[in-house]
Amino acid sequence: xxxxxxxxxxxxxxxxxxxxxxxxxxxxxxxxxxxxxxxxxxxxxxxxxxxxxxxxxxxxxxxxxxxxxxxxxxxxxxxxxxxxxxxxxxxxxxxxxxxxxxxxxxxxxxxxxxxxxxxxxxxxxxxxxxxxx
Amino acid sequence: xxxxxxxxxxxxxxxxxxxxxxxxxxxxxxxxxxxxxxxxxxxxxxxxxxxxxxxxxxxxxxxxxxxxxxxxxxxxxxxxxxxxxxxxxxxxxxxxxxxxxxxxxxxxxxxxxxxxxxxxxxxxxxxxxxxxxxxxxxxxxxxxxxxxxxxxxxxxxxxxxxxxxxxxxxxxxxxxxxxxxxxxxxxxxxxxxxxxxxxxxxxxxxxxxxxxxxxxxxxxxxxxxxxxxxxxxxxxxxxxxxxxxxxxxxxxxxxxxxxxxxxxxxxxxxxxxxxxxxxxxxxxxxxxxxxxx
Numbered sequence: 001x002x003x004x005x006x007x008x009x010x011x012x013x014x015x016x017x018x019x020x021x022x023x024x025x026x027x028x029x030x031x032x033x034x035x036x037x038x039x040x041x042x043x044x045x046x047x048x049x050x051x052x053x054x055x056x057x058x059x060x061x062x063x064x065x066x067x068x069x070x071x072x073x074x075x076x077x078x079x080x081x082x083x084x085x086x087x088x089x090x091x092x093x094x095x096x097x098x099x100x101x102x103x104x105x106x107x108x109x110x111x112x113x114x115x116x117x118x119x120x121x122x123x124x125x126x127x128x129x130x131x132x133x
Numbered sequence: 134x135x136x137x138x139x140x141x142x143x144x145x146x147x148x149x150x151x152x153x154x155x156x157x158x159x160x161x162x163x164x165x166x167x168x169x170x171x172x173x174x175x176x177x178x179x180x181x182x183x184x185x186x187x188x189x190x191x192x193x194x195x196x197x198x199x200x201x202x203x204x205x206x207x208x209x210x211x212x213x214x215x216x217x218x219x220x221x222x223x224x225x226x227x228x229x230x231x232x233x234x235x236x237x238x239x240x241x242x243x244x245x246x247x248x249x250x251x252x253x254x255x256x257x258x259x260x261x262x263x264x265x266x267x268x269x270x271x272x273x274x275x276x277x278x279x280x281x282x283x284x285x286x287x288x289x290x291x292x293x294x295x296x297x298x299x300x301x302x303x304x305x306x307x308x309x310x311x312x313x314x315x316x317x318x319x320x321x322x323x324x325x326x327x328x329x330x331x332x333x334x335x336x337x338x339x340x341x342x343x344x345x346x347x348x349x350x351x352x353x354x355x356x357x358x359x360x361x362x363x364x365x366x367x368x369x370x371x372x373x374x375x376x377x378x379x380x381x382x383x384x385x386x387x388x389x390x391x392x393x394x395x396x397x398x399x400x401x402x403x404x405x406x407x408x409x410x411x412x413x414x415x416x417x418x419x420x421x422x423x424x425x426x
Contacts, residue, residue: 011178011280011366012171028355029347042185043346044355067356069185071341078181080280080362109296 004036006052008061008077015082022053023075025068026123032068034075041070045079047123049130060085062127064120088128097121137409140402144395151391157221158384164276165377171277172309172370179367182360183329188341189356194349196328198357200291203324204300209246211290211299212237215306215372216256218272223386225307225379226255228317233305234263236319240303248299252369276377278369280362287362294323306368307375315375322364325357 006020023034026048034041045068050061066079100117104110190196214233216226233256240247251257251267252274260267273282293299302323307315345352 009178009181011175011363013174014177027346028351032346039344040341041344041346042188042352043344044352065355066359067182067185067352069181069188071188076181078178078185080284080359109292113292 002036002073004034004038005074006077007074008050008079008082010079010082016052018052018054020052020054020075022051024049024051024053025077026050026063027068034070036073038070038073041068043068043070045077047120049085049123049127050077050082060127060131062088062124064123085127085131088124088131090125090128093121093124093128097125137402137405140398140405144398144402147391147394147398151388151395154384154387154391158381158388161377161380161384165374165381168276168370168374168377172367172374175363175367175370179329179360179363182356182363186328186356186360188343189345189349189352191341192343192345192349194353196353198353200294200323200357200361201325201327207300208244209248209297209299210240210244210301210303211248211250211293212240212303212305213250214252214256214260215274215304215368216251216253216259217372217376218254218275219380220255221383222376222380223383225376226253226259229305229307230256230259232317232319234260234265236303236305237265274369274373276373278366278373280366283366283369284362287365290323290365291358291361299323304365304368306372307379309371309374309378312378315378320368322361322368325361325364328357328360 003019003021004023005017006023007017008015021036025032025034025043026046028044028046031048032041032043045063045066047064048062050063052059052061062081062083062085063077063079064081066077068078069076097118100114100121103114103117105114186196212233214229216229220226233251237247237249248268249260249265250269250271251260252271254272257267257270257272271286290299290302294302301321304320304322305317306320308318308320309315
């Protein structure tokens with residue numbers, strides 16, 4: 001069976017352009033798994049984990065918002081930030097979470113901004129802690 | 134011997150200046166290459182975003198978003214000028230400054246509430262010299278602006294635009310067109326003029342049915358702010374690349390000038406020394422003649 005080609009692009013660099021057997025991504029409202037032969041898809045990413053499986057090994061990244069496009073067995077991940085799971089700065093994530101929690105949220109816009117920041121901080125911690133265990 | 138020694142001293146000082154300008158030229162060449170690599174990486178990202186927008190449009194999605202709509206009346210505006218932290222780069226800073234000032238005055242003629250933001254020490258001091266203090270200034274953007282840093286700015290602009298604190302954002306920067314051509318330009322980034330790829334028709338005629346998760350609207354909600362951020366980031370990258378090119382050119386010219394000056398001085402020095410020797414010889418000979426006679 002044909003393999004997937006997984007391309008991860010951030011504005012600063014093309015992080016990887018490698019074959020993969022399976023890719024799992026956190027979308028805006030849940031996780032999606034992509035195996036070869038997946039139907040064409042455009043998805044909005046949320047803060048969370050990206051897993052790329054190749055040759056029985058799984059690489060894990062923390063991805064923060066962006067898009068994924070699947071077409072002809074090519075998975076293009078466009079994101080503003082992608083960090084390997086073992087290189088997440090846990091202290092910074094805790095700090096982000098704390099400052100986000102103490103932000104004022106007295107209008108709908110500010111509340112949305114706060115929620116997004118809190119979700120990002122939590123997701124980072126979740127991904128970081130999973131790689132320890 | 135006095136004149137020859139003065140010439141020699143000048144020649145030495147010009148030699149050391151030449152060494153400095155030559156080194157600066159080499160440094161900015163290296164920095165330019167690095168900046169250029171980053172700019173092309175950003176282009177790869179932009180192209181893919183464009184492709185997603187085109188695919189969305191192909192899937193029959195109407196592209197409309199608050200960020201794309203011009204405000205009927207512009208009451209508050211912001212102008213962001215991107216200059217360099219350092220000089221020694223020819224007309225680079227001057228061009229951006231002049232254009233920024235003209236734009237600022239143009240807008241100030243129409244509305245009162247204009248905020249001026251300047252990045253780069255050179256631009257800040259140039260505006261101060263003209264008795265215009267920038268409302269916000271940034272000096273943290275060197276030759277390698279990171280997306281994270283620009284993201285902070287971009288997010289703030291988006292928030293301000295959404296909450297109505299600004300109705301328009303102009304960015305004045307040096308656009309990189311080609312190696313031999315960089316031009317200071319004014320670009321209106323907010324409201325966005327349109328999404329690249331949105332109006333293009335499908336040439337192949339066969340539309341691909343995409344699964345849109347969670348929904349087309351939700352994706353569009355995110356893709357419009359993202360493309361604004363990337364555009365702003367591109368402005369910073371362009372400015373960084375152009376700065377290095379400008380410095381490269383300026384330092385190359387300076388080195389060449391130093392070279393020709395050294396040639397001139399060498400010639401003058403040799404002539405002066407020869408003249409000195411001739412005069413000394415004449416003195417010795419005439420002294421001997423006087424003794425003999």
